Each structure stands twice: as structure tokens, then as C-alpha cells.
Amino acid sequence: MEFQSCVKIINEWDIVAARQLGRKISKEIGFGTVDQARITTAISELARNIFLYAGTGEICIEKMAEAGKDGLKIVAKDKGPGIKDVRQVMQDGYTTSGGLGAGLPGVKRLMDTFDLVSSVEEGAQGTIITTHKWVR
Ligand SMILES: Nc1ncnc2c1ncn2[C@@H]1O[C@H](COP(=O)(O)OP(=O)(O)OP(=O)(O)O)[C@@H](O)[C@H]1O
Numbered sequence: 001m002e003f004q005s006c007v008k009i010i011n012e013w014d015i016v017a018a019r020q021l022g023r024k025i026s027k028e029i030g031f032g033t034v035d036q037a038r039i040t041t042a043i044s045e046l047a048r049n050i051f052l053y054a055g056t057g058e059i060c061i062e063k064m065a066e067a068g069k070d071g072l073k074i075v076a077k078d079k080g081p082g083i084k085d086v087r088q089v090m091q092d093g094y095t096t097s098g099g100l101g102a103g104l105p106g107v108k109r110l111m112d113t114f115d116l117v118s119s120v121e122e123g124a125q126g127t128i129i130t131t132h133k134w135v136r
């Protein structure tokens with residue numbers, strides 16, 4: 001781990017703070033403006049989902065350097081109700097809140113990797129989404 005910075009998501013302003021942190025770090029890593037926009041959009045969607053569905057959680061952003069490749073890792077975690085059917089929530093248009101249902105499929109498209117682990121089991125509830133992007 002080279003560098004990691006986290007923002008707790010408790011209220012709507014924290015979504016903005018997470019977005020700004022993502023912008024700053026992606027700039028430092030050397031992402032172009034289009035990729036910076038992709039990354040900040042992905043962070044906003046993940047932070048907004050935490051706020052809406054879990055209430056509170058955390059977004060951590062990490063600089064990555066692997067075999068000469070520079071990149072960024074985002075981890076969004078919460079101890080909310082969890083997601084019962086991961087395949088279903090990854091479908092475009094699936095929403096339980098009257099949203100567009102575009103958030104999670106969008107994050108997957110905007111980033112290079114996407115991994116969702118979630119549990120609805122009593123006592124172990126919550127969701128962890130890990131996603132990476134590499135500078136090209
Ligand atoms: N962290 C989370 N915890 C529990 N459920 C979640 C979480 N994130 C997403 N979900 C569930 O997955 C569904 C799909 O999420 P997604 O972000 O793709 O769409 P949306 O939030 O409904 O709409 P949009 O993001 O387009 O405004 C949500 O409606 C919600 O039911």
C-alpha cells in the first residue's frame with residue numbers, strides 16, 4: 001500500500017468531499033481530465049449509494065503502483081442491509097429507490113475492474129465494492 005485516504009460518508013456533503021478527494025488524487029497520479037471525470041463520477045455513485053441505502057459508510061482511495069503501472073483503487077464499504085442478489089443490481093435499470101438504476105453498472109463501465117461483495121446475513125451485513133483504474 002503506497003498511500004490511502006478515506007472519507008466517512010455520513011451526510012450528503014461527504015459525497016462532495018469524497019468526490020473532491022478523488023479528483024485531487026487522480027490528478028496527482030497523472031490521469032487525464034476525461035479519466036479524472038470518470039473516476040469522480042464512480043466515486044459519487046458509490047458514495048451516494050452508501051448514503052441512500054446503507055445510511056453511513058466509508059470511501060477509501062489508494063494510489064497503486066504495480067510493475068511500472070500507476071493506478072488508483074477505490075474501496076466503498078458499509079454495514080448497511082447488504083445486497084441479496086448481486087446479479088440483479090448490476091443490471092441496467094434495476095433500482096429499489098425510483099432512481100435510474102444506472103449507478104453500479106455505470107461504475108463498472110467507467111473503471112477497469114469491479115468487484116462487489118455483500119452479505120445480508122444477520123450480524124455480518126454490509127457491502128464492499130472494490131474497483132481499480134490504471135493510467136494508460
Ligand atoms: N451500498 C448498498 N447497500 C445496499 N443496497 C445497495 C447499495 N448500493 C446499491 N444498492 C442497491 O442496488 C440498486 C442499484 O443501485 P444503482 O446505483 O445501480 O441504482 P440506483 O441507486 O437505484 O439509481 P441511480 O444510481 O441510477 O440513481 C439500488 O437501487 C439498491 O437497491
Ligand SMILES: [Mg+2]
Pocket residue numbers: 045048049099102103104
Ligand atoms: Mg445509485
